[in-house]
Each structure stands twice: as structure tokens, then as C-alpha cells.
Amino acid sequence: LTAVKPNATLQRVTSASERRRPRASKGEGDRLRGEIVSAAAALLARMGSDEALSLRSVARAVGVSAPSVYLHFADKDDLLVAVATDLFDDLRHTLDAAAAEAGEDPVAAVLARGQAYVAWGLAHPGHYKVLYEGVLMRRLPAPGLKAFGRPALQAIAGDLGRAAAAGRLGLADEPEELARLLWQVVHGMTSLRINKPGIDWGDPQTDVARLLTRVLGLA
Amino acid sequence: LTAVKPNATLQRVTSASERRRPRASKGEGDRLRGEIVSAAAALLARMGSDEALSLRSVARAVGVSAPSVYLHFADKDDLLVAVATDLFDDLRHTLDAAAAEAGEDPVAAVLARGQAYVAWGLAHPGHYKVLYEGVLMRRLPAPGLKAFGRPALQAIAGDLGRAAAAGRLGLADEPEELARLLWQVVHGMTSLRINKPGIDWGDPQTDVARLLTRVLGLA
């Protein structure tokens, strides 16, 4: 009978119709914390806005009272930071995996990171908006920057440095400066496609290849 | 005595300490509407988010009861659309003026539009976020697109077509496609500088010039 509704555990987290969850015993506090974070992440994916997410709806989805959230998080911002940290981790691992799969060539690695970045954003538009356009990120001491931004920029700058040393770039720009330019380009592609879906933007992979080769001065 | 407080009318619109405004007589309904729109615009500039703006705070700023807003707007979304329309108008006029000042040369006109776009966004970050990252714009039948996006893209595509006919571009891309690429680039520059202010992005005008010349294949 339970097999009639597949993916029941996932539904339990996200469904607002869930009413109660059984009282936890002593050591189970951390399990509730995890359930709150993943329920918040699921709701944020749908809403695409940290402001639209209500702490009470997260509590309802988990099947717990609203004040229970405060047992694990200082306030709503604190919960959002926890979710954002997980999301930045996922994005970083995705980019690193794409670069590793691209092999030894530094130019191929940079292109692979650009492709993976845009693909992640378009696959998770709500999460992308929370990380890059949410109110939280402007108010806080940039937790995502230390956790994601700096290493991501340095990885690309490192590849670009090697590419320049091998005479692969047609330009004399600093690698760090080029990395920032590339980030702005792929962010523009991703953000505008998410926020203005009414326009026929064309294939994102094609645009990444076109823009990055031109900005880097590649043959 | 009145000269002691300069710009008093503007303060009256934006200050939350204003309590009451005198009752309007018969024909003055439209004046209230205008005051509501400009008060909302002033608050949006500070908040940078359509969700964060509360209709009740707009009413307080104008010195009127919350239900009075409904005499002129169907709901909060309707008010936001009115504000966004004004902002898109302002942006469009700014870009047209910049292109006109650049003179006859189509390449110079495109560069001037790009420079003006980024400059407007960085000068009005809160308004830029409302127009390009707000929840409203994804939910509605894209009012900003017909009012701003299409003509703006066509103006740039027209200039690019003339530039291509004169042999000024180093690439064979369609003008419309190039215009969309440029929009994504300048949006990325603007949005990332607004949302990630902790990074040293460098001079925006320099970056616009660098990116546009490379993407267009200019000498």
C-alpha cells in the first residue's frame, strides 16, 4: 500500500498538507535541523526569493510548530544562510567536476566551468536567484563570497594564467581581471534568461562558447 | 519661514513621520495617485525589492489610510506595475539621449547605449533590481518587455545592422542576435556589481568598452 505513493519521504518534506511529525527523542535534534534546511531549500526552489519564503510555511512542511525552528536557527536569516551555504557547496562541486572532466587543457577547463555555471543556474533558477539576487546576500557579511566566490575566481584565474603562459590567449589582461569579466558575462546570461523568460535567447551553450572565446581573444 | 526647510514637498512624500494630509476636494483624485506612485518609487529605491515594499508604508509616507491606495490601484502588483512603467520610461529616455549625443556613428551609438545602461543601473541600484530581478516581472505578462525591451533591442540591432553594412564589425552574426548578447553582457556587469558589492570590480566604463568591442569584433 505504501508503494502506491512513490517518493513519499520527499513529499513529506515539501507537502503542506502534512500535519504532525512524531515527537523526537533525546538525540534527534540534529535530524530536525536537517529536515528544516531541506524543506526550506525545496520551497526556495519554487519561490525563487528569500523574502517570499515564510518561516511558518517551512515549519508546516516539516510538521512542526513555528517556534521549533528557533531551536536550531537564530532567525529566518540564519536559516537562509544555512541553505545558501549548502547551495554554494553544490554549485562549487558541480563546477569542479566539470573542470576535472574537461581534462588537462586550461582553456577547456575554463570553458567547461562557464558551461556548467550557466547550466546549473538554468537548472535551478529559484536557487540561483536566492544566491545572486536575494536581499540576504546584500545585507550579510558576504558568507557566500568566502565560501564560493573567492575560490571559484581563483580557480579560473589559475587556468587563465596557465593558458596565457602557453600563449593561448590573444590578450594581455591580468588573469584575475579576465576571470571577473567572465563571471559577469555568464551571470548576465543566466540571470537575464531566468528573469526575462519571454525572450527567445537561443541555446545557452552556444552563447557561452561564443562569448568566452571572444572575451578571452581565443582563436 | 517656509524656506527654512528646502525641498519640503519631496520630504513630505518620502518621510514616514508625516501623519495626515489634508482632505482632497473633488478633482484631486489624480494628485493622490501621483503622490502614491512617487512615494512607492522612493521607497523602492531604498529597499531594492518589490516584495519588501509594503503598501501600508506607502500609505503612511503619503499620509493617507491604507485602503485609500485601492481607490487608484487594484492591488499592490498594480501599483508596482505603474512604478515600473515610469522607471522603464526613464531608462529608455536615458539610453536614447546617450545615443543621440554620440552622433551619427552607429558603433559609437551602441557603445553609448551600453555605457548609459550600466551607469543608470549603478546610479539606481534599487530600481534596477525591481525592473530586472523583481518577482513581479516574472509573474506578469511582461509589461516592461513591450514598453522597453523590444524597442531597446531593435534600436541597438538597427545600429548594428548599419555598422555591419559599413564593414565595421568583425563578425557575421545577425544584428538581433548580437544585440541580445550585448544586453546579457551589460546586465551581468550591472547586476553582479549591485548584488556582490564586496568585490573590487574596477571601473565599469572601462569594462563596457572592453567587453563590447570584443563581443562585436571591433578593431
Next chain:
DNA sequence: ACCTGAACACCGTTCAAGT
């Protein structure tokens, strides 16, 4: 014709209290 007070269901957060 123009505007408001009171009410409803929501929200984030706190705090005393229950198991």
C-alpha cells in the same frame, strides 16, 4: 466623490509553559 475604521487571515518573533 473621496476617504477611513475595523476586521480577516497571514507573517516573524518571543516567552511562559508543558512533556
Next chain:
DNA sequence: ACCTGAACACCGTTCAAGT
């Protein structure tokens, strides 16, 4: 140790009522 009900000040929106 883990969790909740009730309360507070906010919010968008409605509606009957006042000038």
C-alpha cells in the same frame, strides 16, 4: 532535552460606514 500555545506588532485586502 525537546517542543508548543498564546501573544505582539506587522502585512495585504475587504467592506461597511462616514463626510
